[in-house]
Amino acid sequence: MNTKIRELVEQARRSEPSECSFSRAEWLETFAKLVAQECAEICEEMAARCAGLPGDGALARDCAHWIKQDFGVES
Numbered sequence: 001m002n003t004k005i006r007e008l009v010e011q012a013r014r015s016e017p018s019e020c021s022f023s024r025a026e027w028l029e030t031f032a033k034l035v036a037q038e039c040a041e042i043c044e045e046m047a048a049r050c051a052g053l054p055g056d057g058a059l060a061r062d063c064a065h066w067i068k069q070d071f072g073v074e075s
Helices: 003-014 024-050 058-071
Strands: none
16 A cells, blocks of 8 residues: 555544544545545645746646545645
């Protein structure tokens, strides 16, 4: 398993309440949001690197926005 995916799995596990009431669907939703957030952060980092260049990273910023919007990730 990819190291980053493994880190996100562990992060999702830590979000589970101690009483085993966290359903598999809730865990999968948490994990999916973490993956989407990670993707959005990559886009935001790319936008920051493109600042001052032609286009100014606008497409990368839009990409981050669309990922967050489509996956229900909080800004």
